[in-house]
Amino acid sequence: MSQAILTPIAHIHSDFSQKFGIPRQSGLVEQLTACIVFEEPFRNRDALRSIEGFSHLWLIWQFSEALVNEFRPTVRPPRLGGNRRVGVFASRAPYRPNGLGLSCVRLLAVEESPEGPVLHVAGADLLDGTPIFDIKPYLPFTDCHPEATPGYTAETIEHKLHVKYNEQMLECVPEEKRDALLGVLACDPRPGYEDNPDVEYGLAFAEFDIGFRVSGDVLTVTRIEPQK
Amino acid sequence: MSQAILTPIAHIHSDFSQKFGIPRQSGLVEQLTACIVFEEPFRNRDALRSIEGFSHLWLIWQFSEALVNEFRPTVRPPRLGGNRRVGVFASRAPYRPNGLGLSCVRLLAVEESPEGPVLHVAGADLLDGTPIFDIKPYLPFTDCHPEATPGYTAETIEHKLHVKYNEQMLECVPEEKRDALLGVLACDPRPGYEDNPDVEYGLAFAEFDIGFRVSGDVLTVTRIEPQK
Numbered sequence: 011m012s013q014a015i016l017t018p019i020a021h022i023h024s025d026f027s028q029k030f031g032i033p034r035q036s037g038l039v040e041q042l043t044a045c046i047v048f049e050e051p052f053r054n055r056d057a058l059r060s061i062e063g064f065s066h067l068w069l070i071w072q073f074s075e076a077l078v079n080e081f082r083p084t085v086r087p088p089r090l091g092g093n094r095r096v097g098v099f100a101s102r103a104p105y106r107p108n109g110l111g112l113s114c115v116r117l118l119a120v121e122e123s124p125e126g127p128v129l130h131v132a133g134a135d136l137l138d139g140t141p142i143f144d145i146k147p148y149l150p151f152t153d154c155h156p157e158a159t160p161g162y163t164a165e166t167i168e169h170k171l172h173v174k175y176n177e178q179m180l181e182c183v184p185e186e187k188r189d190a191l192l193g194v195l196a197c198d199p200r201p202g203y204e205d206n207p208d209v210e211y212g213l214a215f216a217e218f219d220i221g222f223r224v225s226g227d228v229l230t231v232t233r234i235e236p237q238k
Numbered sequence: 239m240s241q242a243i244l245t246p247i248a249h250i251h252s253d254f255s256q257k258f259g260i261p262r263q264s265g266l267v268e269q270l271t272a273c274i275v276f277e278e279p280f281r282n283r284d285a286l287r288s289i290e291g292f293s294h295l296w297l298i299w300q301f302s303e304a305l306v307n308e309f310r311p312t313v314r315p316p317r318l319g320g321n322r323r324v325g326v327f328a329s330r331a332p333y334r335p336n337g338l339g340l341s342c343v344r345l346l347a348v349e350e351s352p353e354g355p356v357l358h359v360a361g362a363d364l365l366d367g368t369p370i371f372d373i374k375p376y377l378p379f380t381d382c383h384p385e386a387t388p389g390y391t392a393e394t395i396e397h398k399l400h401v402k403y404n405e406q407m408l409e410c411v412p413e414e415k416r417d418a419l420l421g422v423l424a425c426d427p428r429p430g431y432e433d434n435p436d437v438e439y440g441l442a443f444a445e446f447d448i449g450f451r452v453s454g455d456v457l458t459v460t461r462i463e464p465q466k
Contacts, residue, residue, distance in 0.1 A: 012246070012369065013244060014243070014336075014337070014369075014371070015241050015242070015243055016241060016242045016244060016336045016338075017336065018240070018241075019327075019335050019336070035377065035380035036380055037380050037383075038380070052335060054309075054311045056312050056325055057312070057326050057327050058325040058327055058328060059311075059312060059323065059324050059325035059328060060324040060325060060328045061325055061327060062389075063328075063387060063390055063392075064386070064387060064388070064389040065385070066383050066387075068340060070340065072242055074240075081280065081282075083282045083284040084284050084285070084287060095284075095287065096287050096288040097285045097287035097289055099247075099285050099372075099373040100286060100287060100288045100289035100291075100292065100375055101375065102374050102377065106372065107245070107247050107280060107372070108242075108244045108245065108372055110244075110298055110371060110372045112296060112298065112340070112372075112374060114380065114381060114383065141242075143242070143335075143336045143338060144327075144334065144336055144338045146327070146329075147328055147329065147330065147389055147391075148383060148386045149330065149386075149391055150383065150384060150387075150388055151263070151388065151391070152263035152264055152265050153342060153381065153383075153386075154382050154383060154384050155265075155293075155294050155342065155378065155381075156378060156382050156384060157293070158292070158293050158294040158377075158378045158382065159291060159292060159293040159378075160291075160292070160377060160379065161288060161291025161292040162288050162291055163375075163379070164291075
């Protein structure tokens, strides 16, 4: 059984320094932007020639913070309440053999920078610093299957929370990141099986620590502070 | 720059013993069936629990016959005539860093076999014996983007050939494989830049050698023989 050795072609820079709060799939929070910086020798504008014609890209990457040594055949998706098990290959869970992630992101721009060409993307669900093994164009004629059945995820359609916040509190967050932050909070970052209005959660986003509580379908932001 | 070591979780068994003739993307020939047999220790029915609810699956696999040692930033897609270069990350070409393939297949059935659970799939564009690193469910709410722009592939919409054949000749092919073979031929297996009606091409499909010529948009099957 032959193994393969993969080398990161790039790393992503996102506003998530911790796993907590990352949307559970790509595209759920469209306002989230991130940039992809290539490694040598892949830092080459030619390798991206004609990529601007594609609105969406696939990223194949490594769940670098969720590597497992032992094979666990089942996982408990948080959105199923955390107590129902499904097969790991019937899930997109991070704890999986080979630890590969697959995300579809929207391509915003290709920038020439001192670090070589940089891809600016929207909708990424990747931790800051995640290694990327491949980038491919999204081809609607082969990748788009509106007729596909969603299996058990039909029961887990993402609910959105109503986010309550103090305008003044939000002002310390740069304007261009506010919608992304509110989008992340609306996705309900709590573990699926937790529902305690007294718990104050802490979320790291960009350079900020955000505190919040959830009661019913209302999330209330309790504090926004620069990270220490 | 940390590398990752990947271990195949499974291999696919398809009717393609050679690259020539494999449809250029998954799903183009829906009648093509293949089966996925797991390796130990992944030969575990639990790892597939609830997978039957999904009509489509992603396969992440290795272009095991197209591995490259050197980084080539551009490729020449055959469907652009073979003389226009695009960036390798703006293409789904096999010759790419890390040699990863991404295919969406339709799940037909999960079979219990002496070799463990076997996934029967349709639409696969994989060479027989291709190692598979991951299987994930297709999630329409995050993977389906009908609005995505197809870049230069808009110029390469797959043309279909009209396939002429002798009924008697086709009879040696098992009935359940005939539509798949005709579908493969209709996709025009020739290299994109070749157009010579005098050339007889040879295609290996299932246990057969198939000869054909193409003139204009008509493909004529010249022979079908059991492989020696």
